[in-house]
Amino acid sequence: MYASRLRRVLPALLAMAAAALGLAQPASAATAAGERYVAVGDSYSSGVGAGSYLSDSGSCQRSSKAYPSLWAAANAPASFSFTACSGATTSTVKNSQLTPLNSSTTLVSVTAGGNDVGFANIMQTCVLQSEATCVNAVNSAISQIDNTLPGSLSSLYASIRSRAPQAHVVVLGYPRFYQLSGSCIAGLSETERAAINRGGDALNGMLAKQAANAGFTYSSVVDEFTGHEICSGNAWLHSLTVPVSNSYHPTATGQSGGYLPAFRSAA
Numbered sequence: 214m215y216a217s218r219l220r221r222v223l224p225a226l227l228a229m230a231a232a233a234l235g236l237a238q239p240a241s242a243a244t245a246a247g248e249r250y251v252a253v254g255d256s257y258s259s260g261v262g263a264g265s266y267l268s269d270s271g272s273c274q275r276s277s278k279a280y281p282s283l284w285a286a287a288n289a290p291a292s293f294s295f296t297a298c299s300g301a302t303t304s305t306v307k308n309s310q311l312t313p314l315n316s317s318t319t320l321v322s323v324t325a326g327g328n329d330v331g332f333a334n335i336m337q338t339c340v341l342q343s344e345a346t347c348v349n350a351v352n353s354a355i356s357q358i359d360n361t362l363p364g365s366l367s368s369l370y371a372s373i374r375s376r377a378p379q380a381h382v383v384v385l386g387y388p389r390f391y392q393l394s395g396s397c398i399a400g401l402s403e404t405e406r407a408a409i410n411r412g413g414d415a416l417n418g419m420l421a422k423q424a425a426n427a428g429f430t431y432s433s434v435v436d437e438f439t440g441h442e443i444c445s446g447n448a449w450l451h452s453l454t455v456p457v458s459n460s461y462h463p464t465a466t467g468q469s470g471g472y473l474p475a476f477r478s479a480a
Contacts, residue, residue: 245288249317251296251377252281253310254324257387257472258297262451262462273298274458278465280472281322284480290320299458302328303365307372314376321373321382322476326420329362330354335412336461339405340453347405351412358415363423370427383479384424384431385472386417388438388450390461395444400452406444432479437471 252258259270260279267275275295276282285293294313301310303325314321327333335354339347373382390413391397391406401409417433424431441449449467451459463471 245290248288248290248320249292250281250285250290250320250322251294251313251318251380252322253306253373254297254322254385255301255306255328256297256299256462257324257327257385258322259299259301260297260468261299262459263465263468265465267295270298272300276465276468278468280468280476283469283473284476297324300328301325303362303369304329307369311372311376314373314380316378318377318380320480321377321380322385322480323369323373323382324385324387325369326358326362326366326416327387329365330357330412330416332412332416333461335409339401339409344402344405347401348408351408354412355415358412358419362416362419366420366423367426370423370429374427381480382424382427382429383476384420384429385475385479386420386431386433386435387413388442388463388467388471389413389435390443390450392440392442392445395442396446397444430479432475434471434475437475438467441467441471 256262256274258279258281259274260266260276260282261274263276263278265277267277275297279297281293281295281297296310296313298305298310306323306325331354335347335350338350370382373380389410391410393403393407393410417435421431421433438449441447443450443452449464449471451462451464453460
């Protein structure tokens with residue numbers, strides 16, 4: 214009789230112990246297994262710079278080492294659609310990447326906004342032209358962030374919500390590019406690096422604001438990349454490199470050690 218009673222209560226006791234020790238992983242895995250996940254966005258979501266590009270992704274350069282692929286591999290969701298693409302703007306995400314979204318979609322991740330304000334062109338300007346021209350280019354981008362980008366983000370987010378009304382949507386930001394007073398002894402000036410960081414902070418601030426307005430979850434990656442910026446001595450971001458398309462994008466470690474934890478914590 215005692216043995217019979219023990220068999221009845223033992224599962225509950227083990228579950229309580231696992232929860233107390235933070236070991237209650239099967240429930241989380243079961244939850245993730247039911248997810249219907251769609252990953253949209255620009256090159257920071259597609260995984261440019263991480264290598265191991267999927268053969269069917271072409272110029273979009275979707276990587277098996279990008280955070281959406283890594284999260285899906287670890288959590289085995291019920292479905293996974295990966296449409297993020299290098300060079301995407303809020304408009305191209307809206308017009309060409311949202312087809313997989315529907316009323317059964319439960320989870321969406323998105324990075325978008327950097328290409329709208331021309332951050333690739335800013336980096337080219339800062340590398341090739343004067344310090345003053347670099348700073349002016351960043352200031353012009355900040356003006357776009359304040360005045361033009363909000364409407365573009367609002368339109369994209371509304372389209373996502375309309376297509377996937379039940380989904381939990383995670384908007385991820387961008388890393389701060391430079392560690393100031395760091396290990397770099399050549400290249401951009403500290404003034405240029407500080408200006409670029411300021412532009413990135415302005416962009417992330419607007420993403421957070423518009424995500425909140427849409428009822429979405431914003432997840433910053435700045436903390437994860439702190440200590441791993443360019444000039445840190447242990448960068449998770451490519452500096453100017455070959456191929457040039459990899460420049461100023463996360464490495465494979467930046468995706469796994471930076472973006473993946475930021476997404477996982479919010480998903």
